[in-house]
Amino acid sequence: MSVSQDQSAADGRDDFYRAMPVFRGFANLMDPSLYRPVPDGWLIGVADIVQSTKAIANNRYKAVNMAGAAVIASVTNALEGRDFPFAFGGDGASFAISPQDADAARDALAATATWVKEDLDLSLRVALVPIEAIRAQGLDVRVARYAASPHVSYAMFSGGGLAWAEAAMKRGEFTIPMASPGAHPDLTGLSCRFSEMPAERGLILSMLIVPASADSAAFRRLIEDVVTLVERSPGAGRPVPSSGPRMRWPTPGADYEALAQRGGSLFVRRLSVHAWTLFAYLLFRLNISAGGFVPQIYMQQVVENSDFRKYDDGLRMVLDCKPELADALESRLAAAAAAGTARYGLHRQDAAMM
Known part of the structure; x- marks a missing residue:
């Protein structure tokens, strides 16, 4: 263990997330007992691309x-x-960090915003929001740890705090x-x-569902209904082929990787x-093992x-599904929107990207 790791263990900055038990079974994600509030003094990081839809x-x-x-990389x-809870949303990210890591995170975010502007010609907004500012609004940031497989786990967020921080x-x-x-x-x-x-x-369905009212019980039922529909579908809607995503050379993101x-x-x-x-x-093409x-x-x-599925104050999914499942999901979401329970977005396309 390095000196920095010793220090982080001693001051407790790793303990909150590293020691958090993981849960399995995505259908359980709305169980409030799985979520723990971030410690006092922590900060919530948020970032998003300005006009990402246009881009x-x-x-x-x-x-x-x-x-x-x-x-997230920076x-x-x-x-x-060090482990810290984060969620990647495609056009932005959210995370929670200890106060001891605030300066390092702030410098990384500032440098990333500059790099995104200069090398990618995009505008990146970044902020660090004290958890106390969120709790002053009657909201919170609570974290759960979902095991997508035996090899990896992802953070899930509830409490309304991430949405408020982004707004x-x-x-x-901040x-x-x-x-x-x-x-x-x-x-x-x-x-x-x-x-x-x-x-x-049949198609790739991108889906985002966020609450539209304070009726948390109705929103929980909605999310549980949606997850149940998806879980019953082949492969639970996973958009990654069972053989893995295709590789070709030159790789499509080579220029970005060089930047x-x-x-x-x-x-x-x-x-x-x-x-x-x-x-x-x-190595992949010829199936050669090395080192x-x-x-x-x-x-x-x-x-x-x-x-391909996550929860950060709202449910995000990218599914490979039959048109019939997409229609059933859209029908259920339209009814929830009409009842004032949720707001949602759906997009149908021919392919997914990783």
Whole structure:
């Protein structure tokens, strides 16, 4: 154990999330007993891409996705790999950190905002919100830990605090200014290598459901109904093929991966990315094991670990499903919206991206 890890264990910054028991069975996610409030003094990080819908409409989905993932990568590296609860939303991210990690996270967010602006030509809003400010509104941030597989777990958030923090950020509150021009966060480990995954069961359905009223019991019933419908479908709607996502070379996100790297000219970084991804592609293509890396096992874990469903004050899912299931979900959600229970968004498409 390194000195930094010893110190983090001693001051308790890791204990809250690391010691949290995991739950299995996604259908249980609305059980309030699974969630624990973040400790006093903690901060809630939020980030989102300004006008992300327009950027996606302009076929810049990978850039938007890369920017959102960069938030988590930069904070993870700034915290030296310590566990902390986070949720990645495609065009942004949310997380919770201890006060001891606030300065490191703030610097990482500021540098990421600059990098996103300069290298991806997108605008990234970032903020750190004290949990006390959220609780002053009668809200909270509570965390559960869901085991998607034996190998990985993901944070789930409830309490209404994340939604309030994001709204406050969009009002200009608690925001963090961009770092100086040329700032580059540590994005080690960030990549974008898989190709699109065409629907195998009919269509890809992207779904977002958030509460529209204070009737938490009605919203809980709605989410439980939706999850039950999905759980009964083949593969629980997982959009990642059982054989894993397709790989090709050159990888579709090679330029973004080169931009994420530090040091050297962009030309040299691109050559490095292309060389490394060609090596990886050949390992997968020819099913060659190297240095303890077994392509089949890795791809199996990619499938099992995929976070195609999450809860962060609202249910987000990306499903590969039959049109009949999409119609049933839309009917149930339309009824909930008419009753004032929830607001929702649905989008049908031919393929999913990872």
